[in-house]
Amino acid sequence: MDYTDRAKEVLQTAQAVLITAGAGMGVDSGLPDFRGDEGFWRAYPHAKKLGLSFEDLANPRWFKLEPHLAWAFYGHRLNIYRDTKPHQGFYLLREFVKGKQDNYFVYTSNVDGQFQKAGFSESRVIEVHGSIHFLQCSMPCSDDIWSAEGIRIDVDMETFRAKEPLPRCRNCGRMARPNILMFGDCSWIPNRTEKQQANLYSWLRLNRGKRLVIIEIGAGVAIPTVKLFGEMTCREYGGNLIRINPRDYNIPESVSGIPLPMGALEALRKILI
Numbered sequence: 351m352d353y354t355d356r357a358k359e360v361l362q363t364a365q366a367v368l369i370t371a372g373a374g375m376g377v378d379s380g381l382p383d384f385r386g387d388e389g390f391w392r393a394y395p396h397a398k399k400l401g402l403s404f405e406d407l408a409n410p411r412w413f414k415l416e417p418h419l420a421w422a423f424y425g426h427r428l429n430i431y432r433d434t435k436p437h438q439g440f441y442l443l444r445e446f447v448k449g450k451q452d453n454y455f456v457y458t459s460n461v462d463g464q465f466q467k468a469g470f471s472e473s474r475v476i477e478v479h480g481s482i483h484f485l486q487c488s489m490p491c492s493d494d495i496w497s498a499e500g501i502r503i504d505v506d507m508e509t510f511r512a513k514e515p516l517p518r519c520r521n522c523g524r525m526a527r528p529n530i531l532m533f534g535d536c537s538w539i540p541n542r543t544e545k546q547q548a549n550l551y552s553w554l555r556l557n558r559g560k561r562l563v564i565i566e567i568g569a570g571v572a573i574p575t576v577k578l579f580g581e582m583t584c585r586e587y588g589g590n591l592i593r594i595n596p597r598d599y600n601i602p603e604s605v606s607g608i609p610l611p612m613g614a615l616e617a618l619r620k621i622l623i
């Protein structure tokens with residue numbers, strides 16, 4: 351039996367569905383991943399000129415030192431994530447979990463909100479690195495988190511600077527920043543993600559003993575949060591891990607896994623249609 355048939359069989363008999371996703375899930379919607387410096391600089395050529403890697407730029411200090419640069423990066427991402435339509439793979443997954451009485455949970459390191467946009471319930475998603483659609487104070491002066499809805503950021507991509515007015519903290523007037531976990535970040539407010547985590551763990555507890563399938567899509571190896579979480583959950587709760595990734599598809603022997611070495615959309619069409 352080939353891997354696609356094996357994946358279909360596992361999906362058919364599953365009683366609980368955990369979807370885990372990294373940046374590769376968005377690639378077929380036209381979004382960039384940040385795979386390696388080259389991948390990042392392809393998406394942000396100006397960062398290459400400044401000699402800044404993803405790790406350098408995704409750092410909270412820029413909101414204090416150079417807020418126009420910080421907001422060029424995050425403002426541009428906010429705009430493209432807002433404008434992007436989730437690809438068909440999201441909707442195939444959505445239909446699939448409907449057929450499982452909506453007994454699912456989504457675990458993602460993506461900050462783009464694409465799962466919610468495709469109709470996945472806010473109460474069944476954990477955004478481990480936070481979300482670009484929420485803001486907080488850069489200080490922070492309190493643990494307030496608020497929606498970025500209605501806030502537009504105009505970015506000059508030539509100079510890679512965001513134009514005034516930049517988003518401000520609604521409590522103290524200092525610079526606001528996205529509620530995203532950055533590198534070397536001591537000021538990220540985790541409350542929203544912690545609530546999502548509590549939902550995730552009650553869902554997992556409720557489903558102990560059920561036939562679990564974990565569908566992992568486009569999770570990278572540089573920051574392996576998503577991959578490790580899926581593997582750990584598979585070992586602890588049993589079940590099978592379907593790993594969809596054109597490059598990083600190897601699965602350790604300690605995990606009962608099915609590798610699908612292809613892109614998200616192609617794989618999801620193959621196993622869900």
Ligand SMILES: NC(=O)c1ccc[n+]([C@@H]2O[C@H](COP(=O)([O-])OP(=O)(O)OC[C@H]3O[C@@H](n4cnc5c(N)ncnc54)[C@H](O)[C@@H]3O)[C@@H](O)[C@H]2O)c1
Nearest residue numbers: 372373374377383384385459460461462568570597613614
């Ligand atoms: N959309 C987003 O929200 C977004 C985008 C880029 C980075 N990030 C952030 O960057 C960090 C690193 O993220 P990461 O490890 O998920 O990304 P990464 O860029 O390191 O890795 C992306 C992975 O996707 C795979 N991939 C590429 N094209 C694919 C396709 N068509 N289908 C399926 N898989 C494909 C690659 O082989 C790689 O393993 C995270 O902290 C995340 O929050 C978020």
Ligand SMILES: [Zn+2]
Nearest residue numbers: 487491519522
């Ligand atoms: Zn403040």
